[in-house]
Amino acid sequence: MEKTLSRDAVAEALQHAGFSQAELARRLEVSSQAVTNWLKGKDFPRPDKLLKMSVLLRVPFDKLVQRTAGQAPVIAFRKRGGTKTTDAHLEHAAAMGYLLKSVVEFLPTRPSLRPRLNSPSLEYMQLQRAIVDVRTKLGVGTTVPLEYSHLIGQFIEAGAVLIPVLWGEKKRHENAVHICLPAEDITFIYLNLDTKLEDFKFWMAHELAHVYTPKLAGSDEGEDFADAFAGALLFPEPCAKVAYADAIGKSEPEAVRALNQHAVSHSISVYSVFCEVQKYQESAGLPPIATTETAIHKFRNGNASSLVSAALFGDEAPTAKVYVHACEEIFRCQLFSALRAIIKMRSVGPTFVHQVLDIPLSDASAIHAELSA
Structure with a gap:
């Protein structure tokens, strides 16, 4: 199996909590044999059981799931100015990545041929030539303003999943998170809608550069190229x-x-x-x-600039229905159709939505109810 529980982490947590395997099974509402199979690597817990186990044993997901070479999520952040990416940020995003692995099978089939930049360069003229190629493929001249629809379409063609989120204007370290799952060959990109309109297109172009250059994702070299690519793509x-x-x-x-x-x-x-x-x-x-x-x-x-969320939803927080509709219709987000299927087939609760979207449980409960309707 590509995913297994870390036997050492579970054993240590059980001892610390004073639980036996049988007690863990009882609390998770599964059979003792199921827990035994998980620990032997013969089976893997469903997302809702994995979430509950993490809470019961107080073990982060990235510690609970056995890391296998080539399986760990690759993380890249679009940080807010002056913030620093810490180990805690990386571990939290990696935990989200492990949960996203369970979503992949419910997503639509992704294109096998995807746009890529094989020789990314920061040299000015070489980058400009690459931008001309990209814009030509999009059917957009070098002096025409690039539209959001052009960028969104490229994410879809590149096999990436956009996830618009409402993370607040100043409450978080990141404006966007890029989570690449190498084994599954898919990338999820969280875009914070609570950001300024004048910056949002740049961040989308920055993330598109990561999708075009997957081998650079998560590196300083990748961040430098993504910034250079975004500026040149939007203003050649x-x-x-x-x-x-x-x-x-x-x-x-x-x-x-x-x-x-x-x-x-x-x-x-x-x-x-x-x-x-x-x-x-x-x-x-x-x-x-x-x-x-x-x-x-x-x-x-x-000069004040309005937020993307305000442009989409006005000054009031959107209902779950309005939010999900905007994600699917405007950003062509494929996550929610996958969540609908998981909720129906695996009976996952609001906690899974809470963890995958990294939003308050109250908001996740409303979205879960909308997706369950």
């Missing part, structure tokens, strides 16, 4: 060239306003436009425009 060299011409020779306030006009037309941040203009200017050996990163951030901070 021809766009940067025009923006540079509009800003050069102007005073700093006028230059910033000129860059912002391009940002608004592409639905991205003025900082992304500034970075791409700066890269173009340096590559072409041209003089810099009359503004700095500090001035750009000051301009951004002085």
